[in-house]
Amino acid sequence: MRKLIIEKAAVKHNLSVIKEKAAGAVIYGVLTGDGGGAGVVPMAKLLRAEGIGHFAVCEVKDAEKLRQAGFEDEEILMLRATTDREELERLVDLNVVCTISSVDTGLALNALAENRSTVACAHIQVDTGMGFGGFLVSEPEKILLAYRSLPNVALEGIYTQLHGMKPNDPEAAHQLDQFHQVLETIHAAGYETGVVHAAGSFALLHDDSARLDGVRAGSAILGRCRRTRDDRLKTVGYGEAPLAEARWLPKGHSLGTDRPIVLKKATRIAVLPVGYQNGFGVSRPREAGFWALWRRWRRTRKRTVRIGDQKARVVGPIGATETLLDVTNMRCSAGDLATFDIDPIFAKGFVREFR
Numbered sequence: 001m002r003k004l005i006i007e008k009a010a011v012k013h014n015l016s017v018i019k020e021k022a023a024g025a026v027i028y029g030v031l032t033g034d035g036g037g038a039g040v041v042p043m044a045k046l047l048r049a050e051g052i053g054h055f056a057v058c059e060v061k062d063a064e065k066l067r068q069a070g071f072e073d074e075e076i077l078m079l080r081a082t083t084d085r086e087e088l089e090r091l092v093d094l095n096v097v098c099t100i101s102s103v104d105t106g107l108a109l110n111a112l113a114e115n116r117s118t119v120a121c122a123h124i125q126v127d128t129g130m131g132f133g134g135f136l137v138s139e140p141e142k143i144l145l146a147y148r149s150l151p152n153v154a155l156e157g158i159y160t161q162l163h164g165m166k167p168n169d170p171e172a173a174h175q176l177d178q179f180h181q182v183l184e185t186i187h188a189a190g191y192e193t194g195v196v197h198a199a200g201s202f203a204l205l206h207d208d209s210a211r212l213d214g215v216r217a218g219s220a221i222l223g224r225c226r227r228t229r230d231d232r233l234k235t236v237g238y239g240e241a242p243l244a245e246a247r248w249l250p251k252g253h254s255l256g257t258d259r260p261i262v263l264k265k266a267t268r269i270a271v272l273p274v275g276y277q278n279g280f281g282v283s284r285p286r287e288a289g290f291w292a293l294w295r296r297w298r299r300t301r302k303r304t305v306r307i308g309d310q311k312a313r314v315v316g317p318i319g320a321t322e323t324l325l326d327v328t329n330m331r332c333s334a335g336d337l338a339t340f341d342i343d344p345i346f347a348k349g350f351v352r353e354f355r
Helices: 008-022 032-036 040-049 060-068 085-093 103-115 140-149 170-188 201-206 290-301
Strands: 003-006 026-030 054-057 075-078 098-100 120-127 153-160 195-199 214-217 238-242 245-249 267-272 304-307 310-314 323-326 337-341 351-354
Touching: 008 026, 008 040, 008 201, 008 214, 026 040, 026 195, 032 040, 040 054, 040 060, 040 351, 054 060, 060 075, 060 085, 075 098, 085 098, 085 103, 098 103, 103 120, 103 140, 103 153, 120 140, 140 153, 140 170, 153 170, 153 214, 170 195, 195 201, 201 214, 267 337, 304 323
Parallel strands: 003 351, 026 054, 026 214, 054 075, 098 120, 120 153, 153 195, 195 214
Antiparallel strands: 003 238, 238 337, 245 267, 267 323, 304 310, 304 337, 310 323
16 A cells, blocks of 8 residues: 655644744645645644644635534635635635735625625735736736725735745845835725735745745645755655565666666666656756756656665656666565655655654
């Protein structure tokens, strides 16, 4: 049986780092991508046990799972605007804080709330340069229109998203300056902005100026964000699977499908029943350019799997459902348990287990 292991102690350690960096700001536990691959509900329960009471999702079904699991009083923020009536009805039924990213999305939410004789809660989204959605900073009159013309919407917060390429990124600093200009315009018009948040995982860890009233921690919880040497996070998530077989192959035997390699000597090969379709060897895009490609190639060449207290090197390209290991100098056999790094968000075909 293939298992995806989520280490609770490592998650708790990362949360301690996040809390220290948040310095009292409201922490939104971002549970997009099925809780980063760890599961929306189990991850939320672990976060709640560590004092996190605000959550953010991108899918209505995730909000439903949380409410059904007993998260009745915790704030759930929907990090995606919508004009779909069915989605809006469910969000209002679930008492979810919606996102308003445009005049149209604001009017749609207000009309639904008015028809129900209720008031819906929402945060304003501002696009300072990411392009994923939000009011443009160059159109402050539209943002003010949201404050003036939506009587059935309680605007409880406002947020933006920042670039996260490197610490002290001048582009992120420029975005933050633009965001503050928007906030000043709103305040000058006599409106309160509520909870103001801009920092995602990377900015939270590396830019104190981005820590406002709230922060959004997602990939940092599992240590799967863009990493730096001094971030103090622990990488969470590894796989377990028994070896399918181990046998000797002669010199000259070819291995792999695309880009096969030829053995230069007799080699004992073990078959790990995990491949790229299961998420093994799949990683998130971090950098661009030649040197980034070279570093990824180097990491691939050095990829290993642990069998007991021994390390076995991956031989050849990772297959769709199987991976070959060089176990020439190791004592192992079919059925022995192998452990390996795998990003939970890409893991498929695994039984999830919190330890």
